[in-house]
Amino acid sequence: MALLEIRNVTRRFGDFAAVDDVSLAIEAGEFFTLLGPSGCGKTTLLRMIAGFDLPDGGAIVLDGKDLAGDPPERRPVRTVFQSYALFPHMTVAGNVAFPLKMAKVGGAETDRQVWAALEGVQLAGKADRYPHELSGGQKQRVAIARALVTKPRVLLLDEPLAALDAKLREQLQLELINLQKDVGITFVYVTHDQTEALALSHRIAVMNHGRVEQLDEPSRIYGFPRTRFVADFIGHCNLFDGVVAASAPSGGGSLVDLDVAGLGRIRTLTQASVPAGSKGSVAVRPEKVRISSSVTQGADDNHCAGHIRDFLYMGDVTMYVVEATGGQRVEALLANSEAGRTKFFEAGDAVEAAWRFDAGHFIPG
Amino acid sequence: MRWKPRGGSMPGTSSPAEGAGVSASGARHPSWQARDRGTGRWLVSGPPLAYLLVFFAIPALIMVVASFTPPGEYGGLAPLFEDGKANLTLEAYERLAGDPIYWEVFAKSVVYAGITTLCCLVLAYPLAMLVARSPRKYRDLLMLLVILPFWSNFLIRVYAWMIILGPQSALSRAVNAVVEPLGFEPVSLLFSSFAVLVGLVYVHLPFMVLPLYANLEKHDPALLDAAQDLGANAWQRFWRVTFPLSLPGVWAGAALVFIPALGIFAIPDILGGTEDTLIGNLIKQQFLETRDWPFGSVLSIVLTAIALALAGLAAWVSRPRRTA
Amino acid sequence: MKRSWALYAAAVAGYLFLYVPLVIVVVYSFNDSRLNAEWVGFTFDWYRRLFANDEMIQAAVNSLAIAAVASLVSTVLGTMAGFAMHRYRSRLLPVLVLTPIAIPEILMGVSLLLFFVLLNFTLGIVSVTLAHIAFCIGFVAIVVRSRLAGMDESLTEAARDCGATPAQAFRLVTLPLIMPAVIAGALMAFTLSIDDFVITFFTAGAGTQTLPLQIYSMIKISVTPEVNAVSTLLMLLTLVLIVLASKLAPGALRTS
Numbered sequence: 001m002a003l004l005e006i007r008n009v010t011r012r013f014g015d016f017a018a019v020d021d022v023s024l025a026i027e028a029g030e031f032f033t034l035l036g037p038s039g040c041g042k043t044t045l046l047r048m049i050a051g052f053d054l055p056d057g058g059a060i061v062l063d064g065k066d067l068a069g070d071p072p073e074r075r076p077v078r079t080v081f082q083s084y085a086l087f088p089h090m091t092v093a094g095n096v097a098f099p100l101k102m103a104k105v106g107g108a109e110t111d112r113q114v115w116a117a118l119e120g121v122q123l124a125g126k127a128d129r130y131p132h133e134l135s136g137g138q139k140q141r142v143a144i145a146r147a148l149v150t151k152p153r154v155l156l157l158d159e160p161l162a163a164l165d166a167k168l169r170e171q172l173q174l175e176l177i178n179l180q181k182d183v184g185i186t187f188v189y190v191t192h193d194q195t196e197a198l199a200l201s202h203r204i205a206v207m208n209h210g211r212v213e214q215l216d217e218p219s220r221i222y223g224f225p226r227t228r229f230v231a232d233f234i235g236h237c238n239l240f241d242g243v244v245a246a247s248a249p250s251g252g253g254s255l256v257d258l259d260v261a262g263l264g265r266i267r268t269l270t271q272a273s274v275p276a277g278s279k280g281s282v283a284v285r286p287e288k289v290r291i292s293s294s295v296t297q298g299a300d301d302n303h304c305a306g307h308i309r310d311f312l313y314m315g316d317v318t319m320y321v322v323e324a325t326g327g328q329r330v331e332a333l334l335a336n337s338e339a340g341r342t343k344f345f346e347a348g349d350a351v352e353a354a355w356r357f358d359a360g361h362f363i364p365g
Numbered sequence: 366m367r368w369k370p371r372g373g374s375m376p377g378t379s380s381p382a383e384g385a386g387v388s389a390s391g392a393r394h395p396s397w398q399a400r401d402r403g404t405g406r407w408l409v410s411g412p413p414l415a416y417l418l419v420f421f422a423i424p425a426l427i428m429v430v431a432s433f434t435p436p437g438e439y440g441g442l443a444p445l446f447e448d449g450k451a452n453l454t455l456e457a458y459e460r461l462a463g464d465p466i467y468w469e470v471f472a473k474s475v476v477y478a479g480i481t482t483l484c485c486l487v488l489a490y491p492l493a494m495l496v497a498r499s500p501r502k503y504r505d506l507l508m509l510l511v512i513l514p515f516w517s518n519f520l521i522r523v524y525a526w527m528i529i530l531g532p533q534s535a536l537s538r539a540v541n542a543v544v545e546p547l548g549f550e551p552v553s554l555l556f557s558s559f560a561v562l563v564g565l566v567y568v569h570l571p572f573m574v575l576p577l578y579a580n581l582e583k584h585d586p587a588l589l590d591a592a593q594d595l596g597a598n599a600w601q602r603f604w605r606v607t608f609p610l611s612l613p614g615v616w617a618g619a620a621l622v623f624i625p626a627l628g629i630f631a632i633p634d635i636l637g638g639t640e641d642t643l644i645g646n647l648i649k650q651q652f653l654e655t656r657d658w659p660f661g662s663v664l665s666i667v668l669t670a671i672a673l674a675l676a677g678l679a680a681w682v683s684r685p686r687r688t689a
Numbered sequence: 690m691k692r693s694w695a696l697y698a699a700a701v702a703g704y705l706f707l708y709v710p711l712v713i714v715v716v717y718s719f720n721d722s723r724l725n726a727e728w729v730g731f732t733f734d735w736y737r738r739l740f741a742n743d744e745m746i747q748a749a750v751n752s753l754a755i756a757a758v759a760s761l762v763s764t765v766l767g768t769m770a771g772f773a774m775h776r777y778r779s780r781l782l783p784v785l786v787l788t789p790i791a792i793p794e795i796l797m798g799v800s801l802l803l804f805f806v807l808l809n810f811t812l813g814i815v816s817v818t819l820a821h822i823a824f825c826i827g828f829v830a831i832v833v834r835s836r837l838a839g840m841d842e843s844l845t846e847a848a849r850d851c852g853a854t855p856a857q858a859f860r861l862v863t864l865p866l867i868m869p870a871v872i873a874g875a876l877m878a879f880t881l882s883i884d885d886f887v888i889t890f891f892t893a894g895a896g897t898q899t900l901p902l903q904i905y906s907m908i909k910i911s912v913t914p915e916v917n918a919v920s921t922l923l924m925l926l927t928l929v930l931i932v933l934a935s936k937l938a939p940g941a942l943r944t945s
């Protein structure tokens with residue numbers, strides 16, 4: 001049985017549903033991420049799990065027990081706030097000791113556990129400092145130590161790294177992964193940063209307008225977005241709309257041929273079976289698209305001729321925008337792995353873009 | 366399920382949805398607390414609520430009832446119930462409506478309060494502007510200096526003008542040294558309408574400076590630079606940029622000066638002559654001297670109505686609006 | 690830059706207008722003359738007389754006692770009111786808390802006079818104290834509420850999250866954080882109470898004197914520099930309290 005179950009939870013503010021019939025099952029020991037654009041209801045959902053807000057419908061069940069009647073202080077759940085919410089009138093040690101005091105842990109035991117928790121986040125030396133004397137990253141670590149010191153069942157983190165600069169964020173991401181592995185506590189992590197979500201999580205729930213659009217492992221979220229929203233929100237994606245011309249069963253799913261305006265017939269894969277004549281799109285990641293100046297036939301099942309319209313040099317990679325002869329735009333991402341400008345194309349160059357049929361992915365609708 | 370966390374290199378470059386905003390949870394009203402209608406709420410709001418009901422709301426209600434009661438034989442109020450029926454009358458209201466003398470007192474109070482407000486505005490504006498445009502680190506100190514006199518005893522501040530305007534004071538002597546050779550009667554500065562107005566302005570000035578400063582401080586100095594850049598001279602910059610933007614502060618300050626000035630009785634009492642009777646003096650008279658409580662209550666109710674209407678009006682005019 | 694000189698001059702004139710009268714009161718309290726007319730010589734005589742004046746001493750004792758009790762009670766009630774106004778959406782409480790401040794003082798004075806007399810409540814120190822509490826609550830509540838509004842709401846949530854009951858969260862986190870505002874509110878209440886004339890005038894009855902009432906009768910009947918002396922002392926006390934309060938809660942004084 002899942003450790004934390006969100007069952008058909010809804011939260012309305014007036015007519016507006018900030019969280020709309022969301023159901024999730026989060027396993028013990030999992031690093032679970034709620035990912036979505038600003039205002040999609042991530043914080044609202046997290047606050048309901050913590051007990052700061054109550055659902056208008058549905059239930060939140062932890063270890064088989066409905067939490068509805070429990071105020072925040074009685075839930076074995078801790079929150080790491082985006083603003084850190086360290087008590088400014090207490091030292092670092094005082095902050096970390098606070099939950100222990102509330103749990104009526106004895107003096108000597110409190111000291112021991114505070115020390116261990118601070119040790120765990122490499123802050124034992126700063127025990128007597130006050131929060132305003134700490135850097136952003138240190139405050140973040142104290143907040144985590146305070147939340148973990150009483151070994152909650154679930155740790156909720158609301159964009160804990162959003163206020164930090166990019167370098168520090170990367171470092172703390174690694175620390176978070178290791179910390180979670182060490183303590184084995186279930187993390188429910190909220191972010192609107194997809195890179196962070198992909199890097200950290202065991203599973204991701206992509207949310208939009210208060211609903212869960214897709215719940216999957218990071219590689220599947222990235223590789224097989226189920227909806228247009230997910231494909232678009234996670235990284236860059238070429239989305240070609242068209243009508244299914246033919247569909248043949250293949251392996252577990254089916255091989256679909258799609259007529260795309262301005263591009264021609266595109267072959268792609270899907271798990272489900274799709275009837276001919278139905279509408280849908282093909283999602284192809286730009287890094288799966290290869291471009292070359294010569295026409296190549298063969299293994300690549302989809303190819304189209306066109307010319308380079310624009311390109312964006314980004315250092316490690318270059319994004320080319322190819323305009324197919326039919327008018328459709330295709331984005332391709334090429335790694336600048338070699339020295340010199342061997343692979344460079346100029347705007348206006350006639351090229352051919354190609355990708356394997358199994359690199360694409362069919363999204364119905 | 367494959368539960369191995371991956372870190373480091375990412376497939377492809379994806380532009381993170383940066384700057385999508387921070388959580389709003391800190392700013393919004395915590396709904397779990399707003400929903401808390403239990404004992405905690407009544408434990409916290411109950412005692413102050415009860416106290417103010419007993420010592421503010423009930424006295425106010427009593428006053429409304431008193432205004433409909435006939436006066437007692439020896440002053441005060443007649444019993445509310447007599448011979449088993451309610452003893453209510455509109456006498457006191459009729460008296461107020463029927464006698465223009467009282468309306469003159471109201472009119473005079475409004476005029477005095479109005480002049481006071483205008484004088485305060487003229488005096489307060491440069492003061493507030495100077496503080497608002499001085500370096501940030503001095504602003505708090507300069508504002509404290511404006512507020513401090515307000516916190517000293519009201520009577521002392523009035524008394525100070527008794528000294529300054531008194532017959533033997535340097536000011537009186539100087540004025541009369543000019544006036545007398547010109548063939549006029551020697552003037553008495555004290556116990557005059559002039560003294561009352563000076564006292565009113567002096568006592569209420571900080572109430573005007575505060576909201577003006579609060580408003581002026583928020584003005585973007587770039588607006589003035591822009592106006593200058595567009596060819597406005599100093600005078601135009603003031604009348605076309607600074608002053609219109611400060612209007613909410615002006616209205617708020619006007620309300621803070623006008624309303625208390627309307628009800629004042631001690632300043633005319635101390636600094637004024639016999640003709641300087643304002644509403645406040647009239648009310649005081651009814652309650653303490655003639656002991657006509659119903660009429661005193663009527664006067665108080667009319668004054669309350671005027672004060673609340675003006676406070677509401679000022680709150681409406683100076684409501685926060687979009688400022689560029 | 691000509692205009693900024695004009696502004697500067699006008700503002701200096703404003704400050705002079707605010708302070709010269711008070712300075713004159715103080716200076717003449719040391720003047721060796723019965724008349725507040727011109728400087729004759731330095732003396733402490735007026736202060737000596739002040740401390741020999743039993744009525745004045747009694748009035749001062751009354752004022753201090755009233756202010757002490759009124760500020761204590763109104764700080765407790767005002768803090769509760771400020772907290773409740775911040776935390777709960779209530780319509781009645783803000784009206785009851787803020788109206789006494791918004792209307793002319795005389796109205797509260799006469800309505801309380803009616804109230805006490807009709808209840809056959811003897812006018813005196815107790816009625817004055819009860820009245821002072823009623824108008825001080827609002828000032829304390831405003832200061833406390835503005836401090837709470839500036840406080841990060843997630844701190845209270847964090848306390849609850851860490852296992853604190855609502856009462857513990859208030860005692861261990863919220864209260865220590867708003868303490869400067871509470872103390873500033875208490876100092877303000879003390880000052881307002883000790884300086885109050887209008888409401889005291891109506892609720893004190895005939896037999897009870899406070900410092901402001903004493904000053905009033907003195908300046909109505911016979912002006913002597915003794916008034917200057919007591920005024921100077923009172924201003925000194927106020928100055929200390931208010932500077933302290935403004936240190937504890939910057940901006941608190943402006944809210945009133």
Ligand SMILES: Nc1ncnc2c1ncn2[C@@H]1O[C@H](COP(=O)(O)OP(=O)(O)OP(=O)(O)O)[C@@H](O)[C@H]1O
Nearest residue numbers: 013018038039040041042043044386387388389393
């Ligand atoms: N107390 C409230 N009252 C009214 N509307 C609210 C309240 N709380 C949240 N909302 C609305 O609900 C929606 C979801 O808010 P939420 O804070 O959960 O978004 P989020 O996904 O956390 O966004 P962000 O990434 O910006 O933090 C928003 O449109 C917000 O305006």
Ligand SMILES: [Mg+2]
Nearest residue numbers: 043387388389
């Ligand atoms: Mg959020």
